[in-house]
Amino acid sequence: MQVLLAAHAGFCFGVRRAIQQVEAELAHSGKVATYGPLIHNPQVIARLADQGVAIVDHLDMSTLGPVVIRSHGVGPAIYEQAAQHGVNLIDATCPFVANVQKAARDFTEQGYQVVIAGDADHPEVQGIVAWTGNRAIVVASGKEITGDKIQGKVALIAQTTLKEATFREVEAALRQLDVELIVKNTICSATAKRQEAAQQLVSQVEVMVVVGGRNSSNTRKLAQICVAAGLPTYHVEQAEELDPRWFKNVNQAGVTAGASTPHWIIEEVVQRMTEIQQEQELENNVPTEEAATEAAAPQVSEDANRELTMDDAEDDMGKSFEESLKNLKEGELVTGIVVKVRHDEILVDVGGKSEGVIPLREIAPVTPDSTEGLAKVGDEIKVVVLKAESEDGTLIVSRRRAIEREKIVHMEEAKEKGEILTGKVVAVVKGGLRVDVGLVGFVPASQIERGYVENMEKYIGQTLRMKVVEVDTRRNNVVLSQKAVLEEEHKQARGNTWGDLAEGQTRRGTVRRLTDFGAFVDLGGVDGLLHISEMSWGRIKHPSEVVKEGQELEVYVLKVDREKERVSLGLKQVLPNPWSLAVEKYPVGSVITVKVVRLTQFGAFAELEPGIDGLIHISQLANRRVNKPEDVVSVGQEVQVKVLEVRPEDQRISLSIRAIEEDANREEVTEYLEKQDNQENSEA
Ligand code: SF4
Known part of the structure; x- marks a missing residue:
């Protein structure tokens, strides 16, 4: 049995592009979800799920990580x-689908009734309908065309x-109506080519195998074409489903596959069919050495082999796409012209017929939220080619890398000259900070301040002044240090301060650290x-x-010891001295109330005001003999005292409780004597 593979089969440009975008994001951030299943192929979906790609069906606050819009749009x-x-959207809408969406929207805005020939339940069609404000009419065939709903200006798309x-059937039905009709055939050429190739193959084979997801619309259409040609047709999703009985006495079998079928599945199917052929030959007992050798290689047509290795070339980019890619090498710096700016990517013409795609994360050193304001059509920009493999079909370029290349040269110069750079902190990462200095540099935690930094979060959004300490031109990495700048400034300031520091100066300073002492x-x-x-004229704890x-x-400045590099400072010396007013405020002989603050063997200290303590000597505590001060007063007690002496030059005030008692006694005696004198005079 000879196995012939259709000249065009398997992944189309749009599907491959979407898968690449998912894989690129997965490699970049480690997490990505798709809005709905990425393609209509369960095996590919399962493989992506194994890699951690989630599927979401709505977007809200809980949606984490980037979400890819699939090729259906x-x-x-x-x-x-x-x-x-x-939510960070990565738009993998196939450019051809995007064109249909745009046409649908434009026609609607121009007052046309948009008619979409297609499957109303297909997500691509639902997306297109939404771009018309849900005003488009969807028909699956010409039979659904009726004049009651479709009138006036009509635009037909597919x-x-x-x-x-x-x-064509829908178009013909519309032409029967009295309408002003515009027809825009939006059937993708990749689809048409797969259908034509299947049509050609059915005339050469006795049985057809159609490979692809059962939920894949274009795969089902390929199967319908084969069935319509009157051929036994089997729709399988993978090689295990192949039944040897389908190929009994078959000399030539054909294989085709939908646009969402990966090549590894097609290859497995072809391989299995070849094995079935060998098994049948063994069963028939006809193998000769020659036949066995021939059977060992799959007998696929030359065209089919080409299809498996050059699929994109026949897709919409055409052969010129591939040829142009051959001129571009990964890592090459090229100049391009911006040809389209989408929400999350920019397309750049880099000289060939292909357009380079700059994904959002490759637009600038710090990934922006969108492309808004970053480029406009016609801008000339430099980009670095990231991915230019012809078999992948998508050219990915990076503006970020181009900027970084330019910046890295400046970084080397800055390092050489010891230049101070400024940059905003954009993120805290393990072991340090990421700063935007035109490219994203790294400041290790140990290089942020002169001392240890406990909380790095507080630096987010702050602008730092830094020196470049390391440049890796190969990886476009730069390591910076704010500490280097601070150390240098500290050294400079220290030299200046020691230069003019002297005892007796009053200087301005900043409290750096408190201790108990x-x-x-x-x-x-x-x-x-x-x-x-x-610190204070008063008493502090x-x-x-x-x-x-x-x-x-x-x-x-109380004392400067240059040898030991020690400086003693005072604060109370720059504050008003309460002793300077003590003579006026506390004249000798005045009676005042004070608080006992400390007891000693020789008396009690009492506070007159913060900064002024006076001594009540033990001999002045009472008008009798006192053995211990605590026999008379206690700490905290308020007592009345008489000021005996004030010596501000020695910061001493002598106080007395005894003097008050003696004064009182004296007054009592005097009063008594006066009374007695008065009495004697009156008796005489
Ligand atoms: S079939 Fe055509 S339109 Fe659809 S995704 Fe593939 S390339 Fe795009």
Whole structure:
């Protein structure tokens, strides 16, 4: 049995392109979903599912990761939903389907009643209908054409996979009506070529095998063509379904496949048919060495072999597409002209007949949300060829890499010159920050600040000043350091500060760190210690009562030790000294209320005001002998005292409770004596 493969079979341009976009995204981000099953082939869908490609049927806030619009396309509402919920859409709508959508929309806007010849349940047709604001009429055949609904200006278009004969039948029926008719045949040439090739093959074989998903519209149409030719026809999805009985006494069998059938499945089918042929020859006991040798290779037609390796060339790009790709090498920097700007990709004419596709993630160093404002038709731009394999059929180019190549040269110069670059932090990644310096560079966590950084999230959106520390021109990688800039500035400031630092100065500083015993104040590259005892004229328990980290303040330089690089600072020295007014405020002989703050063997200290403590000597605690101060007063107690002496130069005030008691006694005695004198005088 000879196995003949149709000259055009298997993946078309649009399907292959969609699969490539999914695989590219998978390789790029590790996750991707498709809006509906990517193609009508269960084996391919299962294979993609194994790779983690999910299928979603709606878009909302919970939709994670990029979502690929399949080659069938969708209506405008889906783009709106994606934009509304912030879903990153990768539009793999086949360019030919996109053309039909555009034609449908344009005709509707011009007042035409759009008639679509096709299957109303097919997602491609549903998408096209949506672009007409759901006003298009879908008919599956000429029989559905009636004059009651279809009137006036009519535009006829077709589902891309429609049979040519059906389209002509619908057209003929419309011409029977009294309408102004425009006919735009939008059947994809890939579909037509597969159908023509199948038509040609049926005349050469006794049985046909049609390979492809049972839910694939174009595969089913291929099967219908074969059946219509009166040939035994078997529609299979994979090689295991082949039944040897189908090929009993068959000399020539034909194979064709739908546009959503991958070549690996077609090859398996051809291989299995060849095995069946060998088994049958063995059964018939006719194998000769010659026959067995011949049977070992699948006897597919020359055309068919070509089909398996050059499929894209016959697709819509044509042979010139392939030829042009031969001139482009991966990694090559080329100049192109922007020919189309879509929501998520830009098409560029790079000199051949093919158009290079710049996917969204390859448009700029930091992936934008859309192409909006990034390019316009006619712009001349440089791009790097990412994928130019002729058998893949899609030319992928990168503007990002071209920008990075230009920038990487600048990075090397910046490193050489020690230039300071500025860049915004765009992401926190493991071990550091990603910054946009024209290309995306990396700042290791250890190179962000002079000290340890605990929370890197706070840097997102901040602009850093950095030096280039490493450039990898091969990978377009650059490593930067903000710490290098900060260290340099610190060193410079430190030198300046030591140069003019002197005791007795009042300087401005910033509190860097608090401890239990004080605060370290940055005077400009030099840290001085502000001891707790020098913070306030009053009594404090912790430095945080007076200063806080990050606070800017004036400090007094108490001591500078250049050898040990130590600086002692004071804060109270720049504040008003309460002792300067003590003589006026607390005159000798005045009676005031004070609070006992500390007890010692020789008396009790009492606070007159923050910063001024006076001593009540043990001998002044009472008008009697006192063994221990605590026998008379306790800490926190408020007592009345008499000011005995004020010596602001020594910061001393002597106080007395006893003097008050003695004054009281004296007054009592005086009063008594006066009373007695008065009494004696009156008796005399
Ligand atoms: S059949 Fe034609 S229109 Fe449909 S996806 Fe393939 S290339 Fe595009």
